[in-house]
Amino acid sequence: MTVVRTDKWIEESGGDPSEICARLSRYFPAASTKEIQRHLTQFGMYISAKQGSALTKKLQTNNAWDISSNEFKLLRSKWNGPSVPVFIFPSDSDNKVLASEFNGKSGLAFADKIFLFISPNNTETEIKAILTHEYNHVCRLNLFPKREEDCTLVDTIILEGLAEVAVAERFGEDSTSSWTSLYSDRQLARFWKDFVYPNRMHRKNSKIHDKVLYGLGRYPHMAGYAVGYYVVRNFLKSTDYHAEDLLSLPSTEIARL
Incomplete structure (x- = not known):
């Protein structure tokens, strides 16, 4: 097709x-x-x-x-x-x-x-x-196939982070989505610690998954997306890999869990 x-x-x-x-x-x-x-x-x-x-x-x-x-x-x-x-x-x-x-x-x-x-x-x-x-x-x-109902918050944020890093590599950071630059690295490190990591194993069909991902309720706007981009960028900085090299790598490895 x-x-x-x-x-x-x-x-x-x-x-x-x-x-x-x-x-x-x-x-x-x-x-x-x-x-x-x-x-x-x-x-x-x-x-x-x-x-x-x-x-x-x-x-x-x-x-x-x-x-x-x-x-x-x-x-x-x-x-x-x-x-x-x-x-x-x-x-x-x-x-x-x-x-x-x-x-x-x-x-x-x-x-x-x-x-x-x-x-x-x-x-x-x-x-x-x-x-x-x-x-x-x-x-x-x-x-990296996984049944949709088995996907967790960490799987989703890595999925989104990988995709947007691929955009940055091909077209530059100016072409990435607005949520990639909403927060400083210091803020994103705190979001990971306070919001994402404690809820990392919540599955896609849970309410908390979308609340953290999109930043609903008490969570910062697009928090999960932004943290995913931050986590993938940090992983790549410490390796010789490009975004395409991570396509089959487990989410837990990229997030260093």
């Missing part, structure tokens, strides 16, 4: 997101169309036919599908990674959090597929960076 021409899907359906999600049903055999749409919308997919059609035309003008296709081929060769379908959709232009914190882009990766939600405002480098991040997830999920 490769980058799917989802722009043609949107043209053929008039942009109707429910019809688009019905086409995706075969990639989510255990989920209904409504469940698929709810999940993708939660991660940033556009929400109306009018919005989808208008934004798709702009993304076509920006060559979003061609850029992603060329980048995907490069990444597969570089990391010797699996062939998975990449689905590109416009992001929700009315999502203020997505716009202010992530410049209107987001991604979602599974072991066997990738979704990119992109804004017409995103540059070519931004498109390449978000694909790099998500495909890094795919490679790690395939090389």
Whole structure:
């Protein structure tokens, strides 16, 4: 598989997101169309036919599908990674959090597929960076397989840290997500000690996992993500490795547990 021409899907359906999600049903055999749409919308997919059609035309003008296709081929060769379908959709232009914190882009990766939600405002480098991040997830999920229900907080923060270090190595730290520079190393060391380490073995389906990861309630904003980037960077500083060399290394080893 490769980058799917989802722009043609949107043209053929008039942009109707429910019809688009019905086409995706075969990639989510255990989920209904409504469940698929709810999940993708939660991660940033556009929400109306009018919005989808208008934004798709702009993304076509920006060559979003061609850029992603060329980048995907490069990444597969570089990391010797699996062939998975990449689905590109416009992001929700009315999502203020997505716009202010992530410049209107987001991604979602599974072991066997990738979704990119992109804004017409995103540059070519931004498109390449978000694909790099998500495909890094795919490679790690395939090389270091673990059932989703068995993944712990330390697994998740290392997954996110590895992906963003891969972005930094390819495009520079200026191209990394905003959460990589929210805190000083001193603060991140404290977050690791006070928030992440005590909860490191909580599994993905637990409430505390997401609270620490995203920084909900009393936890600092995006704390888990930021700590993951900090931990992976520190590990790499003490070795001759690059991010791609860590794809199959256990999370506990990278976090020095």
